[in-house]
Amino acid sequence: MTFTRPPRIAVGPDPDELFDRAVVRGGGVPCxxxxxxxxxxWTGGPAGFPELLPESVRWVQLPAAGVEEWFAAxxxxxxxxxxxxxAAGAYAATVAEHALALLLAGVRALPAHLAASSWTPTEFYPKLGTLRGAVVGIIGAGGIGRALIPMLAGIGAQSLAVTRAGRPVPGAAETLPVDRIDELWSAADHxxxxxxxxxxxxxxxGARQFAAMKPTAWVINVARGSLVDTDALVDALSTGAIAGAGLDVTDPEPLPDGHPLWSLPNVxxxxxxxxxxxxxxxxxxxxxxENVTRFASGAELAAIIDSSAGY
Amino acid sequence: MTFTRPPRIAVGPDPDELFDRAVVRGGGVPCxxxxxxxxxxWTGGPAGFPELLPESVRWVQLPAAGVEEWFAAxxxxxxxxxxxxxAAGAYAATVAEHALALLLAGVRALPAHLAASSWTPTEFYPKLGTLRGAVVGIIGAGGIGRALIPMLAGIGAQSLAVTRAGRPVPGAAETLPVDRIDELWSAADHxxxxxxxxxxxxxxxGARQFAAMKPTAWVINVARGSLVDTDALVDALSTGAIAGAGLDVTDPEPLPDGHPLWSLPNVxxxxxxxxxxxxxxxxxxxxxxENVTRFASGAELAAIIDSSAGY
Structure with a gap:
């Protein structure tokens, strides 16, 4: 689709000068x-979304990278x-940096260090690892995974990616299709x-996957809580089946007060x-x-949602 | 100096199979x-070092990257x-990775997160930063600094290096000579x-330098405690002049029990x-x-100590 005039683009639910300016910078006209x-x-959540869109609307930009709430609604x-x-990809670098912070904090035993109030290096020696030469399993190589791989490479870690179809991900030492994911659990260090x-x-x-991991493994979740079996994770952390977990997302979420994950020292x-x-x-x-620019010029939009896949 | 026979290399203070094998791999003969x-x-500290070396010895390899103890002795x-x-350079990547772990943990407010036992994201929002687009001041661009710069680049941070002479450091956006270090304090984010x-x-x-830094700055020390004025650091951390500190080294070291640094939440x-x-x-x-290989072939050794500079 191409335009003989600048596209007219509404911003909702509330008027927002920053996004009106973004529309103008992309070559559109705010309305x-x-x-x-x-x-x-759309800059808000699914709750206030119009039940019926004007027939003129041919494209909707949502503000979330993960859109399962929008499917559920x-x-x-x-x-x-x-x-x-x-907005898949828009936040990829920020979230990848966070994942790296959690992983490095784990590998360098920072939770145990922060709990200490005495100078006891020998206590920490057995807990200290390195990402140099380590293999990091990247489960899902969308924007976040792809942004993380070069960060890990800069530290000397290899990435072992898992994607739906297993097409080689740039920078990954190997890419597995999801039906071979069982090879990942013992092959990766984190x-x-x-x-x-x-x-x-x-x-x-879940339980079977944690059991196959190395006892020195850290598991980082920056995707959604539902991907990890929380009870199995608590077991794996309590028994030492894995070394620790860094969680930006949980199941349930928000994590209720008093949940065992709050008090485990390696989380x-x-x-x-x-x-x-x-x-x-x-x-x-x-x-x-970026997307208004593409829309105005008839180019393919970035991060088109595949409604059959659900993301 | 070149050899017409493989060089004879002693390992001390104790016999050590790993290092004998290293000597052999480098083309030397253990004795x-x-x-x-x-x-x-030498694999030990300065205490047990021979007072008088045999006259045949023309090269001594010390095991430390920082050798000020050996000068003091x-x-x-x-x-x-x-x-x-x-051993300058040998541990550079390991220590640089540790510095990155401390810096990312600070920028992502992990100490505050680890102290929490309730799901309160809005409490953390104002504390959360990013290294993407940030400027990191690297004070001293020896092995550790040079290993850190590409790691930071992978996350999208720029490095502003300070060296004795100010010769451009590879990968740094700019390199300042140490007599211009005062430009660094307000120019860098961390x-x-x-x-x-x-x-x-x-x-x-010290106090003047902390006062010039941004209140969001994290200061990481992986060199030696003596480079940072501890009392001024405690002040800067207590008053919010800077956001936090990540310290692998302290002054005094070991840090005594009950020292204020142990109880500050942003350390x-x-x-x-x-x-x-x-x-x-x-x-x-x-x-x-590596160094035995160089010694055997008459090449210049790596990490020669400059006894006038003291390192």
Whole structure:
């Protein structure tokens, strides 16, 4: 689709000067939702989304990288005539950096160090590892996984990626298709979960998988809590089957007060704040500039949602 | 100097099979110290070092990257006829990785997260930063600083290096000579201290320097405690002049029980264990292989100690 005039783009649910400016920078004209927009940039959650979009709307940009809430709310399916895009990729570098922070903190035993109040190096020696020469399993090589791989390479770690089809991921030493994921658990030293939440990825990492891992393994989850079996994780952490976990997401989420994960010494919990507003909003605005530019020129949009795959 | 026969190399203070093998791999012949060695590979501290070396010894390899203890003990000056080499560079990647772990843990507010037992993301939002687009001041661009720069680049951070002469350091956005170091304090977002301990670097980072830093700055010290004024650091951390500190080294060291640094919430202390034995010993053995190879072929040794500079 190409335009003989600049596309008209509404921003909702609330007027927002930053995003109006992003629309203008992308070559669009900001308008209201009742002014026959060609597209809608949505900055809120699924709750306030219009039940019926104006017929003029052919594209909707959502603000989340993981859009399972939008599928659950029925929003995407209710508007099959519309091209939907997520913010997948927009926050990839920020979340990948967070995953690296959690993984390095684990490998360098920072939780145990922070709990100490005495100078006892020999106590820490057996807990200290390195990512240099280590193999990191990257489960899901979307934006976050792909952003993480070069960061790990800079430290001398190899990445072993798992994707749906197993097509080679740039920078990964090897890429496995998901039906060979069982080869991953004993082959990798550490794991970063970065795959979308779908029916097929529920509890992808559970008791059997933890049992196959090395006792020195750290497991990082920056995707969605549903991908990891929480009870099995608590068991694996308590029995020493794995060394620790860094969790930006949990199941249930929010993690209730008093949950065993709060008191385990080898767990780092960040309450889904790997992509905080101060970093998220400007990153989403840049994503909007890019996609409005593509929309105005008739190019393929970035991060088109595949409604059959659910992400 | 070249050899018409393989050089004879003693390992001390104790016989050590790993280092004998390293000597052989480098093309040398292991022998005892009383068997007229050409060189000595020392795996211990300064305390047990021979007062008088056999006259045949022309090269001594020390096991430390920072050798100020050896100068303090008078060992180097007592044997001016000998070429001394340190292990500088051998542990650089390991210590640089540790510095990155401390810096990322700080920027991602992991100490505050680890102290929490409730799901309160909004509490953390104002504390969360990113290294992407940040400028990291690297004070001292020896092995550790040079190993750190590409790791930071992989995350999208720029390095602003400070060296004695200011010759451009590969990968750094800019390199300042040490007489322009005062430009660094307000220009960088975070700081990694990685310079040798000499008379000129004592308390290089003190009250005036902390006052010039951004309140979001993290200061990481993986060099020697003497480079940072501890009382000024405690003040800066207590008053919020800087955001936090990651310390692998302290002054005094070991840090005594009850010292204020132990109880400040924005400090990560690792008790000089950034280069633990399990990682250090094999890295030193590789360094020995390299230097024995050079010694046997008459090439210039790596990490020759400059006894006028003190490192």
């Amino acid at each position: 209201r939702l009742d002014e026959q927009p060609d597209a809608l940039v 029925g929003t995407v399916k209710a508007h099959p005539q519309v091209t939907w895009t997520s 794991f970063v979960v970065a795959a979308p939440a779908t029916a097929k990825t529920v509890r992808l990492v 780092i919990i960040t309450p889904h704040d790997s992509n905080p507003p101060a970093l998220r909003v400007p990153a989403f605005a840049e994503h909007v500039v | 005892r110290l009383d068997e007229q060695p050409d060189a000595l590979v 008078g060992t180097v000056k007592a044997h001016p006829q000998v070429t001394w080499t340190s 700081f990694v201290v990685a310079a040798p301990a000499t008379a000129k670097t004592v308390r290089l980072v 990560i202390i690792t008790p000089h264990d950034s280069n633990p034995p399990a990682l250090r010993v094999p890295a030193f053995a590789e360094h020995v292989v």
